[in-house]
Amino acid sequence: MKFAILNGKIIERSEAKVDIEDRGYQFGDGVYEVIRVYNGKMFTVTEHLNRFVKSLDSIGITLPYTMDHLTKLLEDLIAKNNLQLGTIYMQITRGVTPRNHAFPSENVSPSLVAYTKEAARPLENLKIGVKTIVTEDIRWLRCDIKSLNLLGNLLAKQKAAEVGCFEAIQHRGQDVTEGSSSNIFIVKNGMIITHQSDNLILKGITKDVILQVCERNSIPVEERTFTLDEFMDADEVFLSSTTAEVMPIIEVDGKKVGDGLPGPVTKRLQEWFEQEIEKQCGALQDKILN
Known part of the structure; x- marks a missing residue:
């Protein structure tokens, strides 16, 4: 460029x-x-x-x-x-x-x-899902500000990279906050749960699009704190970000999420998210389900 x-x-x-x-x-x-x-x-x-x-x-x-x-x-x-x-x-x-x-x-x-x-869309990862680790959230208390101060995020991301993982999922005590560069969602019995938008996480733009399509399609969502136990017991887990879009998580700390494949709720959200892209930016040449 x-x-x-x-x-x-x-x-x-x-x-x-x-x-x-x-x-x-x-x-x-x-x-x-x-x-x-x-x-x-x-x-x-x-x-x-x-x-x-x-x-x-x-x-x-x-x-x-x-x-x-x-x-x-x-x-x-x-x-x-x-x-x-x-x-x-x-x-x-x-x-x-x-x-x-x-x-x-x-x-x-x-x-x-x-x-x-x-930057190409990460289609292969979007189709098969990614591996993650869990790490303590050591960042400051104004994560809602998209600040240039990213050292805590970088240290978490590096921990993930060193063991061949896509993302580090952070927690404060027993409460899951967000990824080092993403928002985190779990699915349990058809209910999507994600951390409320407060000072402990960045209010994601992709996250907001997901919440909007869930509301339009009558998918139940709870914005609340969830624990590490809830996280590890989820039926599905996925992350969202500007570059990763709606990314399935298939493994956490070496343990499979569900059957180790992207789940049905996540795949449905991926399809709806692509539709939102096409509404604003025109037809996508390559799509996840192609």
């Missing part, structure tokens, strides 16, 4: 440089978003940008663009890079200023960076 956005301008990616005193680089003082692109169109862009602004508001940064202007910038970047299937990453930091823990004066402008990446 040849072009990127730096502070409101589309430039050659090779020229997009960040100052060493940018507070994002030194403190992780900023927030980010990742938006999926299908057929050259952003999926759930309004929802992603609303969450982006909410995260900015939570840490006292004012978006230096209107929503319409930012959306147009991202659309122009996608077109400039001729991206058809992939992601667009963007972040805003508090800006460039001499290093000091306290916030800088109001005359310091926030820094915006965005770039695109080609």
Whole structure:
């Protein structure tokens, strides 16, 4: 991908440089978003940008663009890079200023960076499911902010990677929270259960789409805390994220979930989720059930 956005301008990616005193680089003082692109169109862009602004508001940064202007910038970047299937990453930091823990004066402008990446849908994993591990959630208490401070998430993800697993499912005491980069769902006796959207998890955009299609199709859902025992005893388990979509989990800590195959509720949700993509972005060339 040849072009990127730096502070409101589309430039050659090779020229997009960040100052060493940018507070994002030194403190992780900023927030980010990742938006999926299908057929050259952003999926759930309004929802992603609303969450982006909410995260900015939570840490006292004012978006230096209107929503319409930012959306147009991202659309122009996608077109400039001729991206058809992939992601667009963007972040805003508090800006460039001499290093000091306290916030800088109001005359310091926030820094915006965005770039695109080609990324195929993970169709093979979506069809057969993935393996996971369970690990203690060591992150801070404002996981609802999509902050650049991701060290806790990275340590959990690395634990999973080291044993050949796709994701690390985190818990605080006996309560399951979420994955290192995903929301977690269990299915028991036809009921879908997922952690309520509070400060302990990130309010997922894909999760919200799933909840909406469940409501439309009369699938019962409970948003509540569930325990590790409930998790390990579930009939089905799946995760959701912008890049993983609706991903079946078939193994946890070496133990099969159910019969070790994606379950019927998960597969139904995958089909409905693909329909939501097609409503916004047009027909998908490759689908899970193809």
